[in-house]
Amino acid sequence: MSDEQPTQQMPPDPPPHTPQPPRPPLKRSTSDSVIAGVAGGLGRHLNVDPLAIRITFVILTFAGGLGILAYLACLVFVPSDDPAAPPMRWGLARIVGAGLLVLAAIVVLTPDWIAGPWLTILLAAGVVTYLLVRVVRENGASHISGVAARIAIGVVLLALAVGGFTAAAAGSALGGGIAIAGLVIACGIGLVGGAFRGGSRWLIAPAIVLALPLAAVAATDLDVRGTWGDRTFRPADVAELGDGYEMGVGSMSVDLRDLELPPGRTDLPLELGVGEIQVLVPDDMCVTTDAEISLGAIDAGQGEEGGVDVDLHDRRTPDPGVAYVHLDVDLGVGHLSVGDRFFDWERGPDWSGDDRFEQINPGTSRAACEAAA
Amino acid sequence: MRPRPGFDPASLVAGVILIALGALLLLDQADVIELTFAYMLPAVLAALGGIFLACGLAGPPRGE
Numbered sequence: 001m002s003d004e005q006p007t008q009q010m011p012p013d014p015p016p017h018t019p020q021p022p023r024p025p026l027k028r029s030t031s032d033s034v035i036a037g038v039a040g041g042l043g044r045h046l047n048v049d050p051l052a053i054r055i056t057f058v059i060l061t062f063a064g065g066l067g068i069l070a071y072l073a074c075l076v077f078v079p080s081d082d083p084a085a086p087p088m089r090w091g092l093a094r095i096v097g098a099g100l101l102v103l104a105a106i107v108v109l110t111p112d113w114i115a116g117p118w119l120t121i122l123l124a125a126g127v128v129t130y131l132l133v134r135v136v137r138e139n140g141a142s143h144i145s146g147v148a149a150r151i152a153i154g155v156v157l158l159a160l161a162v163g164g165f166t167a168a169a170a171g172s173a174l175g176g177g178i179a180i181a182g183l184v185i186a187c188g189i190g191l192v193g194g195a196f197r198g199g200s201r202w203l204i205a206p207a208i209v210l211a212l213p214l215a216a217v218a219a220t221d222l223d224v225r226g227t228w229g230d231r232t233f234r235p236a237d238v239a240e241l242g243d244g245y246e247m248g249v250g251s252m253s254v255d256l257r258d259l260e261l262p263p264g265r266t267d268l269p270l271e272l273g274v275g276e277i278q279v280l281v282p283d284d285m286c287v288t289t290d291a292e293i294s295l296g297a298i299d300a301g302q303g304e305e306g307g308v309d310v311d312l313h314d315r316r317t318p319d320p321g322v323a324y325v326h327l328d329v330d331l332g333v334g335h336l337s338v339g340d341r342f343f344d345w346e347r348g349p350d351w352s353g354d355d356r357f358e359q360i361n362p363g364t365s366r367a368a369c370e371a372a373a
Numbered sequence: 374m375r376p377r378p379g380f381d382p383a384s385l386v387a388g389v390i391l392i393a394l395g396a397l398l399l400l401d402q403a404d405v406i407e408l409t410f411a412y413m414l415p416a417v418l419a420a421l422g423g424i425f426l427a428c429g430l431a432g433p434p435r436g437e
Contacts, residue, residue, distance in 0.1 A: 047383070070389075071418060096401035097421075097425030097429055099422070100419070100421045100422030100425060101418070101426065103417060103418050104418035105415075105418075170414065172402075177401075177402035181396075181398040182395070182399065183395075184391055184395035184398065185396060186431065187391055188388045188391030192385055193383065194387060194388075195380060195388060196379065196385075199381025199384040200381075201381070201384055201428065203388075207391050211391065211395065211420075212417065218401040218408050218413060219410045219414070221407070225396060276397075284429050295407070295410070308394035308409075348409065
């Protein structure tokens with residue numbers, strides 16, 4: 001053992017603190033720009049060669065278009081380093097625009113998504129949340145009068161917009177679609193012409209108020225010209241069927257229980273703009289159904305199918321010689337049901353309301369489509 | 374995008390988009406084409422998005 005004490009080694013002095021230069025803020029570059037300076041700005045912020053970022057964007061573009069979406073997002077949300085860039089209060093328009101473009105991409109990539117209510121719910125929730133946060137942030141929760149004034153103005157503007165939308169939708173559905181489309185084009189021409197005279201952006205609002213309801217009417221193929229109300233049709237023979245039945249808005253009930261069918265196929269076209277179609281058939285009648293519904297649901301006994309652009313094409317072919325009715329239904333917005341009995345069966349099979357049916361139980365006999373052995 | 378005096382790029386972009394959308398609607402109403410939700414919804418969303426984006430990128434109109 002040695003009495004020699006181990007020499008204490010002092011830790012080396014830390015290197016003198018050299019402050020790191022502050023990282024440049026994330027802004028789109030105007031000096032290193034190929035398209036909009038996104039990669040240049042990212043490279044400057046991350047201290048990475050912008051070429052590597054550009055290559056990354058290109059590679060991601062082949063991954064389902066992710067690179068384009070990411071670039072667009074940066075273009076919208078990352079400000080420019082140009083001191084003369086537009087003030088940020090126009091950022092709302094950029095955010096809304098980018099959000100709508102992303103929604104359009106989602107709808108194209110996942111069309112089934114629009115069948116549910118999620119799109120409307122998300123849009124409404126987003127707008128309401130944004131407006132509430134903005135009002136509270138700008139005025140403070142204590143400025144109740146300011147908040148109330150903004151809400152009142154918002155309600156008035158909303159009422160004006162709803163009124164304009166309703167009028168345009170009614171005009172479109174009543175056959176004025178061509179004129180309204182012409183007005184939208186005229187607004188567009190006015191905007192293009194006004195662009196070289198300082199701008200005419202005020203034309204955008206009326207054009208949108210005209211175009212949106214017309215687009216909805218066009219997508220639903222809505223035509224409400226014709227009879228309005230509740231009608232029940234009870235043909236007794238094929239001659240009474242004529243060219244089928246057509247209504248604008250309302251409830252169309254077709255009772256085929258007294259119909260005498262000739263052998264083979266009997267076509268029955270049914271057309272309704274908005275409302276409900278119910279077809280009641282005797283339980284020994286063979287029925288096939290082709291239906292197109294722009295927005296709504298179909299239930300012909302194989303389970304309800306609903307959403308937008310709902311098509312039902314009956315592939316079944318009855319046996320030769322069997323008398324059957326082929327329904328050809330064109331419904332804009334509403335519900336179609338085909339069945340051979342009422343839900344309220346306790347009242348008896350012959351019961352029906354004065355003006356229209358109560359709900360019928362969808363489904364018809366398949367055995368009726370088979371020839372007797 | 375810095376607008377030149379007297380020229381409003383947002384109006385130009387919005388005008389072109391509305392002319393295209395109006396033409397699409399006109400063709401549908403004239404029964405030349407038949408639009409469904411699957412086509413119309415993304416078209417309308419893209420048109421609105423394009424208009425808003427153009428206005429946002431162009432900044433305030435002249436005189437504001």
